[in-house]
Amino acid sequence: MEAKNLWRFLFLSTVVVIISLVSWLHLPSYSNKEVLNCDSGWCTSKNRFYSSARPKEIKNPSFSSFSTHDHQSEIPKHPLDPLTIQEFNRVRTILSSHPLFKSSSSYTLSSVVLEEPDKKLVLKWKKGDPPLPRKASVVAAVKGVSHVLTVDLEISQVTSLETGSASGYPTMTMEEMVGVLEVPLKSTEFNRSITKRGVNLADLACLPLSSGWYGTPVEENRRLIKVQCYSKEGTVNFYMKPIEGVTVLVDMDRREVLAISDDGQNIPVPSGANTDYRYSIQKLNGELRLLNPISLEQPKGPSFTVDGHLVKWANWEFHLRPDPRAGIIISQVKVRDPDTLKLRNVMYKGFTSELFVPYMDPTEGWYFKTYMDAGEYGFGLQAMPLDPLNDCPRNAYYMDGVFASSDGTPYLQPNMICIFESYAGDIAWRHAECPITNLKVTEVRPKVTLVVRMAAAVANYDYIVDWEFQTDGIIRSKVRDGNSV
Amino acid sequence: MEAKNLWRFLFLSTVVVIISLVSWLHLPSYSNKEVLNCDSGWCTSKNRFYSSARPKEIKNPSFSSFSTHDHQSEIPKHPLDPLTIQEFNRVRTILSSHPLFKSSSSYTLSSVVLEEPDKKLVLKWKKGDPPLPRKASVVAAVKGVSHVLTVDLEISQVTSLETGSASGYPTMTMEEMVGVLEVPLKSTEFNRSITKRGVNLADLACLPLSSGWYGTPVEENRRLIKVQCYSKEGTVNFYMKPIEGVTVLVDMDRREVLAISDDGQNIPVPSGANTDYRYSIQKLNGELRLLNPISLEQPKGPSFTVDGHLVKWANWEFHLRPDPRAGIIISQVKVRDPDTLKLRNVMYKGFTSELFVPYMDPTEGWYFKTYMDAGEYGFGLQAMPLDPLNDCPRNAYYMDGVFASSDGTPYLQPNMICIFESYAGDIAWRHAECPITNLKVTEVRPKVTLVVRMAAAVANYDYIVDWEFQTDGIIRSKVRDGNSV
Structure with missing residues (x-):
C-alpha cells in the first residue's frame, strides 16, 4: 500500500478514466478446448476426480518448445x-x-x-x-x-x-539443481553405502537440498548443497522410501563431493507397497466415484480482459507478470471508486517475498533443513504447467512464463498462471426484511471473485498461490499446500 | 462427536452397506425453472448482480399458502x-x-x-x-x-x-413478536413523543427487542419486551433513521405499556437520503456492471439424493430437518471409510445452539441489548425463503420447513433450506513431481463440497448458516453475517 499525493492521484485518475474509454483489446478465450468433452451438446469438465481415464503425461516444462502463443x-x-x-x-x-x-x-x-x-x-x-x-x-x-x-x-x-559486492551467493539455476544430483554417484563410498542398503543405484531419486548457513570454515567462499536420496523402486511415491541418514555435501560450482555423512545403516528403506497416490492406480470404491461432472460456466465468456499483462475485471485493474523467483508479481493494482468513478491506486507491487521452511530437528540428516522455497528454489522456476479442469476451472485463461536458462537462452513455462472468475454459489452481501416488519425486501448479491493462480512444486511441496480480487475492494493473497487445502 | 461402541459400529456399518445396495429414491431436480433464462440454449443465471431487472417481491413466509411440494x-x-x-x-x-x-x-x-x-x-x-x-x-x-x-x-x-417448573419463560411466537408492536401506539405519551420528533405515526417501523434479565422486581412473573422504532419515511432502509432514546417497556402477555423511557429529544432523526440499498434503486456506474453471467452447471444433474430428509452424497450420509429454533438440525452424520467401505458414525446431532449478541453499551437505550438471536427469535422462525440464483446457485435443491403457529395450525417456510454441490474452481489435493526429478507425475483432485444452507433475517442481521461436507471427511459449520461475508 502507498501513501498518495493528491495531485498525482487526481492526474492519474483522470488519465485512467480517459484510457478506460478506449475499447479494451483482448477478450480471453477458452483455451485447451481439446481436453473438453462436448459430445453431449454441453461442454463439461472431465475433472480427474470423476474420470477413470489415465492422466495425460506432462512434459518437463524446462525443456518445452514454444507453443500456441506467438x-x-x-x-x-x-x-x-x-x-x-x-x-x-x-x-x-x-x-x-x-x-x-x-x-x-x-x-x-x-x-x-x-x-x-x-x-x-x-x-x-x-x-x-x-x-x-x-x-x-x-x-x-x-x-x-x-x-x-x-x-x-x-x-x-x-x-x-x-x-562480488553482494551479500550471500547467487540463487541456484535449474541446471545447477539437476546437475549436482549426478555428483554423489562419482563417489565409491556413496555407491557402496547405497548398495549396502539393498538399493539399486538405478532406482535412486535424489534432491538438491539447500544447506543453510552455519558460519563454519567449510562454508566460506563456496556454494554448497546437500544431496539426499530416495528409492523409487516399485512406486512413484519415492518420498515414502527415504534412504535415511545418507547426506552428501557437494560443492556446486566444482561438482565435487566434500563429505558424506552416513549414520542410518540400521534404518530400513520402507517397501513402498500401497503408496502410489495416482488416480489411475487407486482402487477407490464405488461410493467415492458417484460425483457427476460440475463446471463453472460463462455462456457469454469471461468478464475480464487481458491486454498483454494488464488485467481488467469489474472494478479492478492490475498488471501481472511471471517471475522466476516470486512466481507471480502483481503491480499497479487499482480499484474503481464507486462514488467518483475514478481508479484509485491501492498497491504498487505485491509478490511472495519468501516461504521459509525450517524443520527444527537437530539430528545430522535434518538440522540444516531451513529451506527458502521461493528465494533458493524459485517459485517461478518450480512452477508446474497448470492442468486444465483440475488446477483451474474451464473458464480459465492461461498465461505462459518466459524465463532465461543458465546460458541466457529463453525458455517457456507453459500454462504457468491461470486467471478465472470464481463462483462457489456463495453470497457476497444480503439483506432481507425479517417477517416481523412485514416489509417486502429481499436483496442478495452473489459472490463472484477474480482469481490469479499458480502452483509451484518445490520437491515434495505443492504450493498453490492465489491472488483473489473481490468486488468489495478486498484483495486476498493465499498460499496453500497441496496436501492440506 | 461421540465415542462409539465397537459392536454397535460393526452392526450399523453392515446394515448401512446393505441399505446402500438398495437403489436411492429421489433424485433432486432443478426447481424454480421459471426464474432461469434459457433463451440462448444455455440455461444461465440471472443473478441480481448482473441484471437490472427489479427483484421479485417475496411473500411474508408466515402467511404463505402451501405450495409445490405435497x-x-x-x-x-x-x-x-x-x-x-x-x-x-x-x-x-x-x-x-x-x-x-x-x-x-x-x-x-x-x-x-x-x-x-x-x-x-x-x-x-x-x-x-x-x-x-x-x-x-x-x-x-x-x-x-x-x-x-x-x-x-x-x-x-x-x-x-x-x-411452571421450567426455568425462564417460553420463547416468543411470531404472533407475539408482531403483536407487541401495536401496543406502544395505545399510549398517548408515546404518540406525543414520536410526533414531537416530526415523525408521522404511519411511518413507524418498530421492533420487539428482548430485554435481557436484570433481577429487578418489575421483571418478576412477567414476560417483558422492549419496543424501539424507526422512521421508514423516504427509504426502505429504516435502520438508518432510528428514533433514538425512545424505549417502550411492554408486558407481552397483557399487551400493556409499563414504562416509556424518552431521553433522546435532542437527537435528530436522520433524513434517510441516499440510504436505499436495493439494486433496482442503486445508480451503479457501468464499470461495476460488466460481469457476464456465471453459473455452476451439472449437465448430468446433482450427485446427491434426498429421500425425505435423508441426504446422501459422495462418502457422506446424514439426516437434515428444519427446526423453528435452531434453523437446521443435522443428525446421524456418517462417512464411508475408504478402507473398510463401511459407514462410520461421526456426529449424532449438530445445530446452532445459540447466537449471543451483547451490545455492551451502558446507556438507557442500549444496555439491555443482549439478544439470543436463535433462542429468543428462532433461526427457523426468522428464516427467509432462499432466493434462487442469488442465495443458492442454479444446481440447488430446496427444502421447505413446516412449523406450527401459536394456535397450533401448521404453516410453511418455503425454500427454507437449500442443498447444493459447490465448486469454486479450487483444488482439494495436488501433487506434481517437480522439474528437478524429471518424473512425469501430475495429480490433482478438484474440490467439490456439499453445502446445506439457510439464511435467517433477525431484524437487521442476516445470518447465513452453512453446513459444508468435504470429501476428505471434514465438516465445516459456518455462520456468516450478510453484511461482512
Whole structure:
C-alpha cells in the first residue's frame, strides 16, 4: 500500500478514466478446448476426480518448445512487462561481447529479469506514451565470482557492473539443481553405502537440498548443497522410501563431493507397497466415484480482459507478470471508486517475498533443513504447467512464463498462471426484511471473485498461490499446500 | 462427536452397506425453472448482480399458502423426520380435548416440535423397520402459566405435563413478536413523543427487542419486551433513521405499556437520503456492471439424493430437518471409510445452539441489548425463503420447513433450506513431481463440497448458516453475517 499525493492521484485518475474509454483489446478465450468433452451438446469438465481415464503425461516444462502463443514476436506494451524472447536474446548478445564474458569460456547466468524503471516514471507512464527504456538485471557467475549487471537494451550496453559486492551467493539455476544430483554417484563410498542398503543405484531419486548457513570454515567462499536420496523402486511415491541418514555435501560450482555423512545403516528403506497416490492406480470404491461432472460456466465468456499483462475485471485493474523467483508479481493494482468513478491506486507491487521452511530437528540428516522455497528454489522456476479442469476451472485463461536458462537462452513455462472468475454459489452481501416488519425486501448479491493462480512444486511441496480480487475492494493473497487445502 | 461402541459400529456399518445396495429414491431436480433464462440454449443465471431487472417481491413466509411440494400427504420416513402437517393437526386435536386447554378460551403454543425418540432406539432403527412411536413436545402458555407437554401420537394422549417448573419463560411466537408492536401506539405519551420528533405515526417501523434479565422486581412473573422504532419515511432502509432514546417497556402477555423511557429529544432523526440499498434503486456506474453471467452447471444433474430428509452424497450420509429454533438440525452424520467401505458414525446431532449478541453499551437505550438471536427469535422462525440464483446457485435443491403457529395450525417456510454441490474452481489435493526429478507425475483432485444452507433475517442481521461436507471427511459449520461475508 502507498501513501498518495493528491495531485498525482487526481492526474492519474483522470488519465485512467480517459484510457478506460478506449475499447479494451483482448477478450480471453477458452483455451485447451481439446481436453473438453462436448459430445453431449454441453461442454463439461472431465475433472480427474470423476474420470477413470489415465492422466495425460506432462512434459518437463524446462525443456518445452514454444507453443500456441506467438511469444517469438512479442513486444512489451507496458513498462512492467517481463522481458520478451527477443529481449532475452539481445541481452545474451550484449553480454557475449562484454569483456567479462568474452574472457571466460564458461559462465552461469543465475538470473535475468526485467530491471523495473523508477516507480515515479512508471506511475506517470500512460498507454500511448513512448515506451520507457528497457533494461535487464543480470546476476552472473564467472569463474566462481558473482557479478550483478544492468544491461540497457536501448543503448545495447552494460551500464552497471558490481563484482562480488553482494551479500550471500547467487540463487541456484535449474541446471545447477539437476546437475549436482549426478555428483554423489562419482563417489565409491556413496555407491557402496547405497548398495549396502539393498538399493539399486538405478532406482535412486535424489534432491538438491539447500544447506543453510552455519558460519563454519567449510562454508566460506563456496556454494554448497546437500544431496539426499530416495528409492523409487516399485512406486512413484519415492518420498515414502527415504534412504535415511545418507547426506552428501557437494560443492556446486566444482561438482565435487566434500563429505558424506552416513549414520542410518540400521534404518530400513520402507517397501513402498500401497503408496502410489495416482488416480489411475487407486482402487477407490464405488461410493467415492458417484460425483457427476460440475463446471463453472460463462455462456457469454469471461468478464475480464487481458491486454498483454494488464488485467481488467469489474472494478479492478492490475498488471501481472511471471517471475522466476516470486512466481507471480502483481503491480499497479487499482480499484474503481464507486462514488467518483475514478481508479484509485491501492498497491504498487505485491509478490511472495519468501516461504521459509525450517524443520527444527537437530539430528545430522535434518538440522540444516531451513529451506527458502521461493528465494533458493524459485517459485517461478518450480512452477508446474497448470492442468486444465483440475488446477483451474474451464473458464480459465492461461498465461505462459518466459524465463532465461543458465546460458541466457529463453525458455517457456507453459500454462504457468491461470486467471478465472470464481463462483462457489456463495453470497457476497444480503439483506432481507425479517417477517416481523412485514416489509417486502429481499436483496442478495452473489459472490463472484477474480482469481490469479499458480502452483509451484518445490520437491515434495505443492504450493498453490492465489491472488483473489473481490468486488468489495478486498484483495486476498493465499498460499496453500497441496496436501492440506 | 461421540465415542462409539465397537459392536454397535460393526452392526450399523453392515446394515448401512446393505441399505446402500438398495437403489436411492429421489433424485433432486432443478426447481424454480421459471426464474432461469434459457433463451440462448444455455440455461444461465440471472443473478441480481448482473441484471437490472427489479427483484421479485417475496411473500411474508408466515402467511404463505402451501405450495409445490405435497406437504399435506407427507408421512414420516425416519424417526427424526420433523412433524408433518397431519401430525401437527393431530397434536392440535389431542390438545383441544385435554382438560388444560378445554378450560381456557385462549392459549399460546410457544413451541410444537418433534420429541426425538431415545438415541439408542434411533441408532438401532433401520430402513424397513416399523416406525418408532411419534411424539410431539409442546410448550404452551395458558392463562399466563407455562406448561411443557409430551403428546403421544400413537395413543393420542398427553403423556407428560409439567407446569411452571421450567426455568425462564417460553420463547416468543411470531404472533407475539408482531403483536407487541401495536401496543406502544395505545399510549398517548408515546404518540406525543414520536410526533414531537416530526415523525408521522404511519411511518413507524418498530421492533420487539428482548430485554435481557436484570433481577429487578418489575421483571418478576412477567414476560417483558422492549419496543424501539424507526422512521421508514423516504427509504426502505429504516435502520438508518432510528428514533433514538425512545424505549417502550411492554408486558407481552397483557399487551400493556409499563414504562416509556424518552431521553433522546435532542437527537435528530436522520433524513434517510441516499440510504436505499436495493439494486433496482442503486445508480451503479457501468464499470461495476460488466460481469457476464456465471453459473455452476451439472449437465448430468446433482450427485446427491434426498429421500425425505435423508441426504446422501459422495462418502457422506446424514439426516437434515428444519427446526423453528435452531434453523437446521443435522443428525446421524456418517462417512464411508475408504478402507473398510463401511459407514462410520461421526456426529449424532449438530445445530446452532445459540447466537449471543451483547451490545455492551451502558446507556438507557442500549444496555439491555443482549439478544439470543436463535433462542429468543428462532433461526427457523426468522428464516427467509432462499432466493434462487442469488442465495443458492442454479444446481440447488430446496427444502421447505413446516412449523406450527401459536394456535397450533401448521404453516410453511418455503425454500427454507437449500442443498447444493459447490465448486469454486479450487483444488482439494495436488501433487506434481517437480522439474528437478524429471518424473512425469501430475495429480490433482478438484474440490467439490456439499453445502446445506439457510439464511435467517433477525431484524437487521442476516445470518447465513452453512453446513459444508468435504470429501476428505471434514465438516465445516459456518455462520456468516450478510453484511461482512
